[in-house]
Amino acid sequence: xxxxxxxxxxDPWQDEExxxxxxxxxxxxxxxxxxxxxxxxxxxxxxxxxxxxNKVVMDLGCGTGIISLFCAQLSQPSxxxxxxxxxxxxxxxxxxxxxxCEEVVTVLQGRAEETELPxxxxxxxxxxxxxxxxxxxxxxxxxLARDRWLRKGGVMWPSSAALALVPCQAESYYAEKIAxxxxxxxxxxxxxxxxxQKEFFTKPKFSHLIDPSDCLSAPCDIITMDMYTLQVEDxxxxxxxxxxxxxxxxxxxxxxxxFTAHFESLETEGATVELNTGPNSEPTxxxxxxxMLDRPVRVYEGDSISGSIVLHRNPIWRRHMTVTLQWNINSxxxxxxxCQVGTKSFPMWR
Amino acid sequence: xxxxxxxxxxDPWQDEExxxxxxxxxxxxxxxxxxxxxxxxxxxxxxxxxxxxNKVVMDLGCGTGIISLFCAQLSQPSxxxxxxxxxxxxxxxxxxxxxxCEEVVTVLQGRAEETELPxxxxxxxxxxxxxxxxxxxxxxxxxLARDRWLRKGGVMWPSSAALALVPCQAESYYAEKIAxxxxxxxxxxxxxxxxxQKEFFTKPKFSHLIDPSDCLSAPCDIITMDMYTLQVEDxxxxxxxxxxxxxxxxxxxxxxxxFTAHFESLETEGATVELNTGPNSEPTxxxxxxxMLDRPVRVYEGDSISGSIVLHRNPIWRRHMTVTLQWNINSxxxxxxxCQVGTKSFPMWR
Ligand SMILES: [Ca+2]
Ligand SMILES: [Ca+2]
Numbered sequence: 001x002x003x004x005x006x007x008x009x010x011d012p013w014q015d016e017e018x019x020x021x022x023x024x025x026x027x028x029x030x031x032x033x034x035x036x037x038x039x040x041x042x043x044x045x046x047x048x049x050x051x052x053x054n055k056v057v058m059d060l061g062c063g064t065g066i067i068s069l070f071c072a073q074l075s076q077p078s079x080x081x082x083x084x085x086x087x088x089x090x091x092x093x094x095x096x097x098x099x100x101c102e103e104v105v106t107v108l109q110g111r112a113e114e115t116e117l118p119x120x121x122x123x124x125x126x127x128x129x130x131x132x133x134x135x136x137x138x139x140x141x142x143x144l145a146r147d148r149w150l151r152k153g154g155v156m157w158p159s160s161a162a163l164a165l166v167p168c169q170a171e172s173y174y175a176e177k178i179a180x181x182x183x184x185x186x187x188x189x190x191x192x193x194x195x196x197q198k199e200f201f202t203k204p205k206f207s208h209l210i211d212p213s214d215c216l217s218a219p220c221d222i223i224t225m226d227m228y229t230l231q232v233e234d235x236x237x238x239x240x241x242x243x244x245x246x247x248x249x250x251x252x253x254x255x256x257x258x259f260t261a262h263f264e265s266l267e268t269e270g271a272t273v274e275l276n277t278g279p280n281s282e283p284t285x286x287x288x289x290x291x292m293l294d295r296p297v298r299v300y301e302g303d304s305i306s307g308s309i310v311l312h313r314n315p316i317w318r319r320h321m322t323v324t325l326q327w328n329i330n331s332x333x334x335x336x337x338x339c340q341v342g343t344k345s346f347p348m349w350r
Numbered sequence: 351x352x353x354x355x356x357x358x359x360x361d362p363w364q365d366e367e368x369x370x371x372x373x374x375x376x377x378x379x380x381x382x383x384x385x386x387x388x389x390x391x392x393x394x395x396x397x398x399x400x401x402x403x404n405k406v407v408m409d410l411g412c413g414t415g416i417i418s419l420f421c422a423q424l425s426q427p428s429x430x431x432x433x434x435x436x437x438x439x440x441x442x443x444x445x446x447x448x449x450x451c452e453e454v455v456t457v458l459q460g461r462a463e464e465t466e467l468p469x470x471x472x473x474x475x476x477x478x479x480x481x482x483x484x485x486x487x488x489x490x491x492x493x494l495a496r497d498r499w500l501r502k503g504g505v506m507w508p509s510s511a512a513l514a515l516v517p518c519q520a521e522s523y524y525a526e527k528i529a530x531x532x533x534x535x536x537x538x539x540x541x542x543x544x545x546x547q548k549e550f551f552t553k554p555k556f557s558h559l560i561d562p563s564d565c566l567s568a569p570c571d572i573i574t575m576d577m578y579t580l581q582v583e584d585x586x587x588x589x590x591x592x593x594x595x596x597x598x599x600x601x602x603x604x605x606x607x608x609f610t611a612h613f614e615s616l617e618t619e620g621a622t623v624e625l626n627t628g629p630n631s632e633p634t635x636x637x638x639x640x641x642m643l644d645r646p647v648r649v650y651e652g653d654s655i656s657g658s659i660v661l662h663r664n665p666i667w668r669r670h671m672t673v674t675l676q677w678n679i680n681s682x683x684x685x686x687x688x689c690q691v692g693t694k695s696f697p698m699w700r
Contacts, residue, residue, distance in 0.1 A: 025542065025545055025546055025550075026549065029546070032530075032534055033530065038535060042535060064539065066534075066535065066537070069537055070535070073536070091542055091545065094541040095538075095539060098539075098541050099537055099538055177379070180379065180383065184382055185388060185392060187419055188448050189448075190448070191441060191444045192375060192414070192441060192445070195375055196379070199374055199375050199376065
């Protein structure tokens, strides 16, 4: 607690901690090992390689420089500015040399907000997406860079992104964390259940992989972000509505969220590339985010679950947010005809 | 770094941190969900239930009190003192009541070293084992409690324990952390390999599950601990020797370690219960501990790998140790007839 308050006085962005985590290999290895993610960016560069010729590109938060190297390897841009705040940038420079790309790729070590470029750029590419799309709010740096460095008519990659949601079952997670205490080894450990609920279900579960058969309905895009028009102020509070039709009877344990990102073509009629981190695509390192209700609710085919979501950015801790879900369950059965309502706020992480 | 030094001045045992981690449910759930572990203790109580009648038992670091509850449920001891330093003890008291065991089980919240009992005990039971058997050195508290509270002729559970070692392959772990950089997405990322080796192989890998087919030899008990004669001073430096015969040709990536614990019977001819956390038993929450060499070595059936291990307890950070492995590989092939030697020290964690 004391440490937190100390940090608070110093830096509500926790940049030291944040960039230090990208100064070691662990996260970079995780991201590079994520084929869906990395191949999506490779595909974007590959399908646009003709149009990228002679273009000026900015790769924001380039990490080990993989996207910049794809640009140099698959196309002939005039220059790629690879901007990276963490100390991995020193290695990125070595990797650019090792792959003979130093004529094209210029590594700039520093914070995006403080980086100076000699020219505006034609393309601003970045992999800024976090858990539940927004977590860690790297997107703010991308929007600021856009306003300052993207030339009029320039292209953003991703060009748009959406947060998807689905009501779901999470039977085995519930069993593991809550039902477990009912009779372990023939004993009654139920006095621990309120503690377990608090400890395991207050925050969302990152790195959940939902089985498509546990989705109680078709998913729904609840928040969409246009990367050309989105403003930094918009990030303070993002709201969405949902209306799900329950397609199979089951137990409603919670909601699962994930995102998709779309990369428009540089050519007028060119194909869009999509990165989908949902349950019907190959698992990514983001996996999905599970929001557990306090009490599971039995639902039936034909019921509806409607409500709203608010992503409220923490006014102090700028990389954190609270996700508030509000829902009504409307039964389709005449005999029950009851409407259950609920609401729950999940700090992520503060 | 600064934080560490601060803590150092305050408490080289890091007790606040250590006991706080046992004040939440996460670790208790992990331990209770570990069936091999928990059933082994249940089995010990069950097979000794007749002899435990009217005995005085001390359950040291009882956590949620599962072992004490087994005693009360399966036998009729005169009293079980369930000692727990972390704040989970308040819940343990509730669980004892909920299971109608308060006539038998007395929960004492406090550090083992400061706990006062009205009598000496017939049996001192504890689940003190950590990674590589000794990590976190809870065993010291058990030895001190033994010297103070175990009556002459009383029984220790576990009665003995051993650290086992085997030279092994770890191809997929090596591929994931080191070989990966050779040509990801057609690029040359080898400049990152020295960094990767340092970041991933300096410390041992906890929670490794070795496939029995990756053991290059039969395992060997390299350190054994007699819980009646072991002294606290002995923990400062524990040494062992090994001599392995390579039984299958393969790549020697490192050593894997795990432990076994033995529970003698209260009856003269009674059967011993064993808890085995090795690769030929059901996986436990301890899994195994992998020590990666800096460079893999090809070995052949008939080669021998001999050497020594030293577990050196950190003189400042009392819950930590450094494991030093020294090895010679003697080739069985006449044509090569070379002997490779190596040595590596692994902090765990400091
Ligand atoms: Ca990211
Ligand atoms: Ca333990």
